Amino acid sequence: MKKIKIGLLGFGTVGQGVWKILNSNMDEIISKCGYEIEIKKILVKDINKKRCVDVPKEILTTNSDDIFYDEEIKIIVELIGGAHPAKEYIIKAAECKKHIVTANKLVVASFADEIFKAVNENNVMIYYEASVGGGIPIIKGINESLTANKIKEITGIVNGTTNYILTKMTDEGLEFEEALKQAQNLGYAEADPTSDVEGFDAVYKLAIMASLSFNTSVDINSIYREGIGRIKAVDIEYAKRFGYVIKLLAIAKEEDNLELRVHPAMVEKNHPIANVGDSFNAIFIKGNAVGDLLLCGRGAGDLPTGSAVVSDIISIIRNNFDVPYNFNYEVNSSKMPIKQSKEFISKYYIRLDVKDQAGVLGQIANIFGQHNISILSVTQDVFAEHKVNLVFVTHDAKYGNIVDSLEKIKTLNSVNGIENVIRIYEFN
């Protein structure tokens, strides 16, 4: 049997997922690409760490040169995560004429120009299906199956950790911290979960999807971002009462310009995306020929992510090593203009903590009116002595007007605080 030897950089959740898949599915893999795939070396930080799989000690190394300079190793799979040294390792792999597979969205989204330059100059391939949507074939979807389309929108749930947390808070009333701990134990979260919770991970994934979909090169710093840190049980309860579910959405739309945003949003409870729970991701795509498309599957975890990584290895083998076939986007393409966040239009849920006294509602409604914000509904609930939650749902409004009006509202004596502002997202 013909054999391809590969090297792994990193042997955590995803690395061990890859190991398990290669062990359990080798016959299937051989039938797909005609080669047996052997992991020759694995770079780790700590050789003595206990692993979930039985791996011969001699395969593990703490010296990356054992992989870069091994002539037999043809493909290097980067699974250490983080910016550095992952980026440098990917570039070095290209310089050593190794093909590359990575699951690292941070690196692909942040250093696309340097990485694609290195692979192109060295005539090697880089595949990164696992970097977005875990096991969902979204990168191949955009680059192969949907190339006949002009894509108008690509919106979805692209972070498994936050979806898991929100699902547990919504369905089981779990506290945020407990739900996060569970997501970490299940291997969904990044080494630093701030990346998940504060929406950075979703920003990286959106940058990659939007760059590929709109033939541009999206700068991660141009993406508006809010995480789920401010979502409280009471907001989840109000969402339920109003017929919504809260999800962390990553949104990219092309109209006159490119609208790019990551933030929690209330989604109508009957929309398919509202029912995507746990660590599942779902990506809604609008193409001008295909129409509406929804891709859904596990966005995190060892086997779903390993599935994308191993499939990328098979793609490289199938593509014939001598004819590099890449999914690189044009990093020097003229950048599309990006819509300013103050121009974002949506309905808003606004929860205020106010004093239970005469005239407060009128004062607030007046300020909204002055800023051209029309109110769809108002709900008032006493939650402590002389204190009420006053919850407004607006009609479509510009974010800039919402911000300006809240600046004024928070100066009112009757207002104790602006507790939360959440967009309501309507899929068209």
Ligand SMILES: NC(=O)C1=CN([C@@H]2O[C@H](COP(=O)(O)OP(=O)(O)OC[C@H]3O[C@@H](n4cnc5c(N)ncnc54)[C@H](OP(=O)(O)O)[C@@H]3O)[C@@H](O)[C@H]2O)C=CC1
């Ligand atoms: N977990 C998931 O569900 C998903 C993860 N990803 C991405 O996949 C990548 C890997 O994630 P995951 O497996 O969860 O990460 P883990 O933290 O579980 O594993 C990281 C591995 O890399 C090794 N490592 C880290 N830094 C170094 C270094 N400087 N030198 C040598 N080895 C190093 C660690 O070694 P040691 O074991 O000795 O500590 C560990 O084996 C990340 O880019 C992540 O964003 C993408 C999709 C889903």
Ligand SMILES: N[C@@H](CC=O)C(=O)O
């Ligand atoms: N931390 C990420 C892992 C997959 O990309 C997530 O939770 O989605």
Ligand code: NA
């Ligand atoms: Na994917």
